[in-house]
Amino acid sequence: MDPVLLAVYVAILLWSASWGSFLNVVIYRVPAGLSVVSPASRCPHCETPIAWWQNVPVLGWAFIGGRCWTCKAPVSMRYPAVEATVAALGLAVALPWVSAWAAGEVEPGLAAGGIVAEQAFVFALVAIAMIDADTFLIPDSLSLPMPILGVGLAVLLGEARDLSWQQAAIGAAAGGFGTLAVQWGYSAMTGREGLGTGDVKLLAGLGAWLGPAALPPLLLAASLQGLLFAAGQALLGEKLAEERGLASMRHVALPFGPFLALAGIEWLLVGRRLAPALAGLLGG
Ligand SMILES: [Zn+2]
Secondary structure: OOHHHHHHHHHHHHHHHHHHHHHHHHHHHOOOOOOOOOOOOEOOOOOOEOOHHHOOOOHHHHHOOOEOOOOOOEOOOHHHHHHHHHHHHHHHHHHHHHHHHHOOOOOHHHHHHHHHHHHHHHHHHHHHHHHHHHHOOOOHHHHOHHHHHHHHHHHHHOOOOOOOHHHHHHHHHHHHHHHHHHHHHHHHHHOOOOOOHHHHHHHHHHHHHHOHHHHHHHHHHHHHHHHHHHHHHHHHHHHHHHHHOOOOOOOOOOOOHHHHHHHHHHHHHHHHHHHHHHHHHHHO
16 A cells, blocks of 8 residues: 555544544533543542553553553443544545545545544534433534534535535424424324434434435434344343343333434445435436
8 A cells, every 4th residue: 555545544543543532531521511621531430540541542441451550440341442433433434535635636635624524523423322322312512513513514615525505504404393393293193202302403413414315314224223223122131131030121212313323424434325326226
């Protein structure tokens, strides 16, 4: 491989892994209403500040053997897992931009802007998914900027991303108002609340970043994956419940946000490139 390209990829990987490290802080502190800037990370068990070398993404956790250096309390596998996932996602987001730049199709500044913006979108979705899975809530600080930034980005980079600002604005409105209508209809019919207001803002954001055409396949993918996950959970849950003599675990509620976020990432990375080919196959 060309050494310049290799260096670019390594730099993007390190940059993305550092974002993974920061996302761990966001996922832990934002729902608790704490600052993400200060104080520096501490062991939640013995409160000893974590040294910089223990904070190196993935490797830091491996160095300390998954235990606090001071009090030996176990440190969750989730931290290195989030860092590794975010690093891989950051690289995947960058790949098409880097190859377009290497082929001379886009200016380096535009490619860098596209990478940073789309990574911000994907990293925010990772944080939203994890926080919603933990707390059943999507923080406004993460979901509200999304539609605004999505339309703003389309103004700046619309042509390079094949998404005009008009499409982004229609996508935001379709995502937000469409979900509101579904939500209203569902609760009018059943007297229960289906989707949360966090999901409404999240869908407005997804519509703004991915365009209105992405919303139907995105909702379908999110629903299918949510159902699959629920089915798996029910099967495993029944087994666990039987083993332990517990009552059925079938009715454990499941938040929809993580599946929407997952479908959004899948659409950005794979779906939007696959969709035209699929449509062509079905049409001809
Ligand atoms: Zn400790």
